[in-house]
Amino acid sequence: MEKFLVSRDKNGLVWFTINRPEKRNAIDYDVMDGLAKIINYVEENDSDKILIITGAGNKAFCSGGDLNAFHSLLTQEDAYKMLSKMGGILYKLLTLSKPTVALLNGVAIGGGCELATACDYRLGSTDGSVGFVQGRMGITTGWGGATMLLEKMPYENALQMLMSAEVFSAIDGYKKGFIHKVIGPDNLLGECEQFISKQIIHNINVLTAYKNVAIRKWQESNIKARMFEEIETCSHLWATKEHHTAVKEFLETKI
Numbered sequence: 001m002e003k004f005l006v007s008r009d010k011n012g013l014v015w016f017t018i019n020r021p022e023k024r025n026a027i028d029y030d031v032m033d034g035l036a037k038i039i040n041y042v043e044e045n046d047s048d049k050i051l052i053i054t055g056a057g058n059k060a061f062c063s064g065g066d067l068n069a070f071h072s073l074l075t076q077e078d079a080y081k082m083l084s085k086m087g088g089i090l091y092k093l094l095t096l097s098k099p100t101v102a103l104l105n106g107v108a109i110g111g112g113c114e115l116a117t118a119c120d121y122r123l124g125s126t127d128g129s130v131g132f133v134q135g136r137m138g139i140t141t142g143w144g145g146a147t148m149l150l151e152k153m154p155y156e157n158a159l160q161m162l163m164s165a166e167v168f169s170a171i172d173g174y175k176k177g178f179i180h181k182v183i184g185p186d187n188l189l190g191e192c193e194q195f196i197s198k199q200i201i202h203n204i205n206v207l208t209a210y211k212n213v214a215i216r217k218w219q220e221s222n223i224k225a226r227m228f229e230e231i232e233t234c235s236h237l238w239a240t241k242e243h244h245t246a247v248k249e250f251l252e253t254k255i
């Protein structure tokens with residue numbers, strides 16, 4: 001089964017679907033490579049106007065990094081290589097000069113929330129939930145998610161989501177300003193298309209001009225360097241016994 005699916009329509013909508021529902025759409029290196037390719041392609045392809053990222057199935061948008069694929073990364077150096085690869089991809093997603101949407105078709109956990117944060121808009125199923133759970137595993141966000149979240153959300157709400165490592169309902173995620181619209185699970189795609197319809201009718205030059213205003217602000221404040229400082233911090237915590245034990249315990253409960 002393909003680990004990700006790409007489709008596009010005549011109106012310039014490009015859909016990227018993480019297609020690993022049996023693993024709650026966890027991100028491994030193949031999914032990373034697929035994301036990197038589609039971001040570059042949408043950037044370059046004039047007929048593409050908006051990138052929508054979602055997950056297959058109705059249980060999860062994305063459960064973050066694939067713990068099976070990454071649990072063997074024990075040293076700070078090995079962790080940094082993986083974390084910085086995805087951090088670079090999320091920086092490219094953040095600074096894509098076209099609008100982006102994370103359609104949260106279910107739970108978004110850990111790095112799944114970081115992926116969603118890199119998008120301009122987050123639309124969530126009322127059945128879903130969101131949680132920056134990294135703190136429970138003795139690490140911090142490892143793909144630049146905290147840096148981006150603190151740019152995009154009210155400070156105190158962003159800090160609470162990060163420090164509590166709690167899982168919040170979609171409604172609570174909406175009340176905190178992480179989710180922009182909550183949608184019933186039966187019409188996610190239709191509601192998503194309706195949400196963006198008023199924007200993508202306009203000339204792509206209008207859309208990219210507005211997006212570039214935000215990108216310039218982020219670049220002026222060295223957001224990329226700040227994301228990679230965050231990633232460096234996580235890579236050191238990744239190598240701790242607390243983190244390794246947490247991952248081992250998760251994987252053992254699944255055998």
Ligand SMILES: CC[C@H](C(=O)O)C(=O)SCCNC(=O)CCNC(=O)[C@H](O)C(C)(C)COP(=O)(O)OP(=O)(O)OC[C@H]1O[C@@H](n2cnc3c(N)ncnc32)[C@H](O)[C@@H]1OP(=O)(O)O
Nearest residue numbers: 022023024026063064065066067068110111141142143254
């Ligand atoms: C890489 C770093 C990155 C970062 O922030 O820096 C991270 O994202 S760290 C990883 C953080 N993610 C997690 O800790 C999520 C772990 N998963 C869960 O908490 C649950 O699976 C949940 C809430 C996503 C879904 O719960 P549900 O009850 O619906 O499903 P199951 O737990 O029974 O899982 C079903 C199936 O999926 C596999 N699975 C789920 N998450 C992952 C994952 N992140 N990596 C690998 N595999 C995952 C789980 O093992 C089950 O597989 P099975 O073969 O059926 O046992």
